[in-house]
Amino acid sequence: MSLLGSLALLGSAALGTGGTLPPSVVVLQYHFVATDTPASTSVTPAQFAAHLEAIEASGATVLPLGExxxxxxxxxxxxxxxxxxxxxxxxxxxxxxxxxxxxxxxWPYTIFVNPEPIDGRHGGFLSWDQLQRLAAEGATIGNHGLRHDYMVRGESHGLPAPEAPAYATYLEAQVLKAQARINTELGAQPKLFAYPYGEFAPELQAWLKAQGYAAFGQHSGPLWAGSDAQALPRFPASGIYGALDSLRPKLTMKALAATIESPKSMILPKETNRPTLRFTLRFPNAHRGPVQCYLSGQGAIPTTREGSRVEASAPAPLPLGRSRFNCTAQGPGGRWHWLSQPLLRLP
Ligand SMILES: [Zn+2]
Structure with missing residues (x-):
């Protein structure tokens, strides 16, 4: 289900190169802002200051995520x-x-928290008192699960599998209990969830949807009204993605509006190690040129486009763990548009 229930409003057929594309929102994802924390999930304070300067220079308006x-x-x-x-x-x-x-x-911002380590006063985490002060000064507090579990890896991580009957009970403990702790400490916060490790499955998405949550992964790309509200992308902005040359073009990126037909889940079937991405462009007339897809570790991959239909397959097997397809195309005014599909190969 998309963010906007009925996309009929957007009048896709009528939209051409001179038309107005629907709005996009770029969401940046950070972890640490420090010099002595793991490089892949950190930016230094100086880098972070440079990011904010780049955001201001891009002309972007910084909004609360829920808004x-x-x-x-x-x-x-x-x-x-x-x-x-x-x-x-x-x-x-x-x-x-x-x-x-x-x-x-x-500028407003959102912190996705795990209440259990905060309640346990684990070292290195903000306290509820600190979070209350930040919330009073512009922060929204979102839900990242009670603990930082791999939520869809099942028995190999001591949890029920998404298709198991006990999974709903597990989610009630993970998500609803976490939200209750957040709301008790901070007052009612918007129903925003971020998947630990950016990993999700259709059963988890359907459950969150029924509970009224919007949910974010860690695959890249802007979001738009047609984005799946329980598979929302964010641009990682730490580690190698924290370099200004990497970040700057993303600040003004638009969503490559499309309906993804394949894969149906980020979790690939056991026998699939060379997945195929298939999608239909929602505004094909806005993209006169080619669509180019990329795959983690494999660079640019052969991508075919026939009208609104786009297809790209992995040329080589994917390793176990997380990967993603990224696809880009140029739209009106030469502005770049981006679509991402996360992938997860489990043993
Ligand atoms: Zn996390």
Whole structure:
């Protein structure tokens, strides 16, 4: 189900190169803002300050995440470049290094938290008192699960499999109990969920949808009204993605509006190690040129386009673990558009 229940409003057939494409929102994902934390999930305070300068220079309007989603859902207009900032895991460096810089600019942001380590006062995490102060000064507190579990890997990680009867009970403990702790400590917060490790399955998505949550992964790309509301993308902005040359083009990126037909789940069938991505462009006339897809570790891959239909297959087997297809095309005014499909190969 898309963010916007009925896409009929968007009038896809009528839209050509001179038309107005529906709005996109870029969501950035951070973890640590520090110099002594794991490189792949960190930016330094100096880098973070440079990111904020780049965001300002891009002309982007920084919005609260929940407000941006509501605007997309309601079909409201948004600034030409709309952006939201998120942090996963509630590390202390958010309060120490990131918050003062965001506060100075008056920019809102969201922290996705795991209540169990906070309740256990585990070292390195923000306390509820600190989160209350940040929330009073512009932060929204989202749900990242009670613990930081691999939520769809089942028995290999000591959890029920998504298709098992006990899974709903597990989710009630993981998601609803986490939300109850968040709301008790901070007052009612919007129903925003971020999948630990960016891993999800159709059963989990359907359950979150029934509970009224919008849910974010860690695959890249902007979101738009047609995005699957329980498979929302974010651009990772840490580690190698924290370099300004990598970040800058993403700040003004538009969603490559499409309906993905294959794969149906990010979890690939056991026998599939060379998946095929198939999708239909929602506004094919807006993309006169080719669509080019890329795959983790394999670079640009052969991509065919016939009218609105696009297909790309993995040329070589994928390793176990997470990967993703990324596809880009140029739209009106030469602006780049981006679509991502996450993949997970389990042993
Ligand atoms: Zn996390």
């Amino acid at each position: 941006a989603l509501e605007a997309l859902e309601a079909g409201r207009t948004l600034p030409e470049t709309a952006l939201a900032i998120t942090f996963d895991d509630a590390y202390e460096s958010i309060a120490e290094a990131a918050h003062p810089l965001l506060r100075t600019r008056g």
